[in-house]
Amino acid sequence: MSLTPSTEPHPASVVIVGAGHAGMELAGRLREQGFTGRVDLLDQDSDTPYERPPLTKEFLTGPQVPHSPLRRPAWFDEHRITLHRHGVAAIDREGRSVKLDSGRTLSYDVLVLATGAEPRELPVAGGRELQTFRTSADAAAVRDRLVPGSRLTVVGAGFLGLELAAAARGRDVAVSVLTNESRPLGRLAPDVSAAVGRIMRELDVDLLCEARLVSVTRRGGITSVAVEGRPDVTSDLAVASIGVSPRIELAARCGLAVNDGIETDQWLRTSDTAIHALGDCASIPDPEVPGGRIRIESVPHAQQQARYLADRITGRTGDPFAMQPWFWSHWGTHRLNIAGFSRADDHLVVRGDPSGTAFSVFRFRPDGRLGAVESLNRNREHLITRRLLASGRTVAPEHAADLHLDLADALRG
Structure with a gap:
């Protein structure tokens, strides 16, 4: 993979695969920076691109309102951004084009993969019985079942799982959180994890650590999670929140370098310099971590990458991407x-x-x-x-x- 910036002339067309926070930020920033070429934004989701962080917060705890769109519908026409409600069937790197699942072909000078990530499935018998939580449809399905007096099981004690637990307690739902780790938010400092555990217990969340899950069964609307050496945990709804996997299949099929994410260089270029990756799907260089690469799941980080890439596409910077990640979560x-x-x-x-x-x-x-x-x-x-x-x-x-x-x-x- 080359270590120097591209010297190609400014592109006439940019195709962005994925209309999440990264893809939308890139499209808008390109126009803000004076890009006059064609911008195509591809996404299979039938909803207008929407905010994801509120799904475990205001969307679950507030009034019954739709999710928050990232942009109003007229914004796309006003900024001459074409939103295609189609996925990509194939990438022709030699011909610099993408074939949509509708059969249509779009050419590109620059292709950007902002394909995001998808929830991991619980690797135990019956793991598919658990509800996932990633999309607005997932959030709506969960919210409809958070009825006062009902019971919820959350498998996973990361940010999303704990936010979901806190939101459910706000709706008078009994909550159990199961994690196979020794503490919640296990990557954080032990003092922080301990304080978060106290907050969960103050909210009357039943937090079960070092819980080795054996199987999941569902009968008559009740989900039962079998835990090694402990009584089964039963509830009206059980949600898996054990992390996500980057969507790399499209990149892999066209021969790009992938591992835990689509590998990029310091300028967010993949192993094909006409193709870039950013957001949850991108694995970027970081000499300070084992393996020399890192993939960060963070809305602010994805937006940072998008703003940087727009500036580079429009010739406003040739510097490598400078990572400044930050994250947040809240419970009550x-x-x-x-x-x-x-x-x-x-x-x-x-x-x-x-x-x-x-x-x-x-x-x-x-x-x-x-x-x-x-x-x-x-x-x-x-x-x-x-x-x-x-x-x-x-x-x-x-x-x-x-x-x-x-x-x-x-x-x-």
């Missing part, structure tokens, strides 16, 4: 913000009282650099540390731990 009145990306060898420094629910954990690399910060109910600290990480500055571990020192001083140099 509690909000967790994460800036940066954690590593197993990070040195952890706590700022605040970890026995409560308002503190931050600063993660320092072995060489002393600040790599990530996890902030629970400390929104100002999160905003400061995001800016700190983006600037390349750092803070001494002893200063991070000292509540009497203002972190904003580090930004001022």
Whole structure:
């Protein structure tokens, strides 16, 4: 894979496969940056492209309203963006064209794969009996069954699973969360995981860790999850939330390099320099992680990539993509913000009282650099540390731990 930016002239046509946050942000940004060529946006979903984060939050807990569209319908015509309600059957790399499942063919100068990801299936007998939660149709199916007094089982204690659990408790639904890990949000600092566990229990969520699932059965509208060494967990609805797999099949069929995602270089180009990938499906270089690659599932990160790629397509930058990931989640009145990306060898420094629910954990690399910060109910600290990480500055571990020192001083140099 080449390590230098493309020297091709500005393209006349961009075809984007996927109308999620990444694809929509790219299409809009291209027009904002003055791109006058053809923009085609391909998506099989029959709904107008919509916001995904609210599906586990406002959509489940608020009034019975449709999901929130990313853009109003007239926006596409106003910005001369053609939205095709079709999938891609094949990519002709040599001819630089895509064949739609309708039979139509679209040529491209630049092809962008923003194909996203899909829920993983629980790998036990009967795992297909569990409801998935990814699309607006999934969210509507779950919301319709969150009836006060009913019972919900969530398999998985990641961000989505815990958000779903909290939303269900807000509708007076009894909730059990099962995870085979020793703690919820197992990738986060132990103090943060412990605090999130306390929040779940305060919400009266039955959180079962180290739960080894054996099988799933469904009879008469009741789903029963068999757990090794424990009584079966029964409920009116059971949802799988055990992560997602990147949609790489289209890229693999046309011979692009794939692994856990569609592999790109530092400029988001795939092994074919006319084809790019971004968002949940893209595996990008990162020398700081094992294997040298990382795939980040984050709406802000996908939008960052899309804005960068639009700037590169329009000739506004030739620099490699600079990753500045951040994430958020909330449960009731509690909000967790994460800036940066954690590593197993990070040195952890706590700022605040970890026995409560308002503190931050600063993660320092072995060489002393600040790599990530996890902030629970400390929104100002999160905003400061995001800016700190983006600037390349750092803070001494002893200063991070000292509540009497203002972190904003580090930004001022």
